[in-house]
Amino acid sequence: MLLSKSAPSMTRRLILWLTVVMAFLWLLAVGLGLVVMEEELAEIFDGTLQDTAERLVPLAVDDLEHRSLVGASPQQLQTASSSGEREYLIYQVRDTAGRILIRSHDAPAEPFEAPLKAGLWRSDTYQFYTAANGDRSVFVQVADAFENREEALREGAMALFLPLLLLIPVCGMAIWFVVRRAVRPVGALREEIETKDGGNTEPIDATALPKELMPIAASVNRLMQRLRTALDAEREFTANSAHELRTPIAGALAQTQMLVAELVGSPHRRRADQVEASLTRLSHLAEKMLQLSRAEAGIGLADHAVDLGRVLDMVVTDFQRGMADPDRLVLRHPTGARLTAPVSEDGFAIVLRNLIENALIHGTPDKPVEVFLEDGGPVRITNGSPVMSAIELAAIRKRFGRGRTEAEGSGLGLSIVDRLLGQMNGQLILASPATGRSDGFEARIELRHL
CATH class of the missing domain: 3.30.450 (Beta-Lactamase)
Known part of the structure; x- marks a missing residue:
């Protein structure tokens, strides 16, 4: 807040x-x-x-x-001379x-x-x-x-x-100086509390605080401990659930696809197609849950700088291989453009996959999805769409948030991207219309330390 x-x-x-x-x-x-x-x-x-x-x-x-x-008589009296x-x-x-x-x-x-x-x-x-x-x-x-x-x-x-x-202005300045020094521990405690979120649940050091503020710090530390316990349990459950569900879902999906192939011309083919679509959505949701658990586990940073341009090429190529119309996904970058940063290749690939997948699913089908890489960044992903308002852009960033679309989706993609980019000291900027266009949607990845 x-x-x-x-x-x-x-x-x-x-x-x-x-x-x-x-x-x-x-x-x-x-x-x-x-x-x-x-x-x-x-x-x-x-x-x-x-x-x-x-x-x-x-x-x-x-x-x-x-x-x-x-x-x-008074008239006979004279007064003395005066100065x-x-x-x-x-x-x-x-x-x-x-x-x-x-x-x-x-x-x-x-x-x-x-x-x-x-x-x-x-x-x-x-x-x-x-x-x-x-x-x-x-x-x-x-x-x-x-x-x-x-x-x-x-x-x-x-x-x-x-x-x-x-004296009043002088005393006012003296009061200002004394009060500022007296409430400095309050400001330090406020700044320390502001840093606490799902990614930072470390306890507050209360040793240097005055005794009036120690109960507050102790209460915050107890709350952080309960939050750590809850988050760890949630991440473990999400990771275990997603991991355990992948194999049986994949097996069920394979059997269903075989059944669909056998029911050609049968009146039961439509029901089999619906089962296949449901299993596909469930498989996709399990994959997103696994990505979310990995994102919340803090996989964003790496010990050394890596070539993120190569990761971008691999992700785009992988998408094109699985597309019926590979020409709809276009990678544009100047010759020799490079992007390096000390971030996780796996984490950056998850970010790119979610943004490109959203553009392909929710973008206008007859318009291309373009991925731009400028030398040193940023990375821009654009797709065709009606112009979105600022309220709609803010809504789709929230977990399970959806815009004006009829396409299938889990509502977790942008939440995963935000979490990973926060760990990479980066940010996700959403804009509509896209840069240089009167319509469309743009997702821009900026890494601040570049």
Whole structure:
């Protein structure tokens, strides 16, 4: 079963969620920190207001008494010069009647709206603190604009949030690195499991796996052991059955053919012909089962390179000798074309026999079956047929799969070819229409290491 490229990645999902959760927790911590910072800043600013007002009271009273200005009209008072910079704190010194006696440079000329009562008081734009002298004849009111506090809070928030813009990507990359290293054994186990099929049932080495993955590897190994046992039993049964059936089937077929010859002109001749056809199909099926068992036994490779062109010549010649119309099977190859590879001659001959046999049986009877050998490969076998769809091409590759044909067949030929070519590091490519034609069917043998 092929994995979909759009399937979600566990690693990507883990990295994404860890990064998102980490960023969320950081943002939550910064948000809670800002709430605490706002409260602490309010306490600090309120304390500063109180300290400033209480320190100004004796200074203002002393200055007023020294200059004998208590009770003077506001128009007689002058404010001190300023450097022109904005004052963060402004104040007014007022008498019991609420008149302004002294004010800071940026303080308004009109009295503050705060009442002449000691303590904190707030308006929409200012926080006030009022302090009075001992006989409560002079009041000092100091005001702090809320925009100053908001500016301090914004600067504090920027100081906390800006580093996160750098830290979140950095931590994301660190999480990616750590997670990739942590899940590497999972990837190694996945790749090891992907290699397991009917041709590779060796146990997985679990010694280097973390303990969390060892039960999975142990389960896969137990499954592989049961699969090996089942496959061995199946191959042995198939090989033994096919081998044991060949002799009695051949004997029965010979006797039936003799009977058919003796029943010339007899009304029983038709039944004898049917028995002969059935025995022929049974003999053919037994042969295919024997080929399948040999293919699954792994006979595809050889220790040294062999001349596969010679094997092709022998197989084509053998078919032509047994055909009523030898000219229907045509071998085409350039002069001197060679094909060599370290594969089994017997296995390659089985591949060629199945493909040529399929072309002769299922191809259009009045069109030739052509076998092409190019220098160094590939080998192409074409026959006449209506154009087949991609779905039909995929269906006939399956064991016992059949296309749109009325001809007899076991449905095992292409399955045997696929198995043997897989062992030879090759592949079978089916195409319709055939190369250079508007119709037909083509089976192409490609050996990847050539």
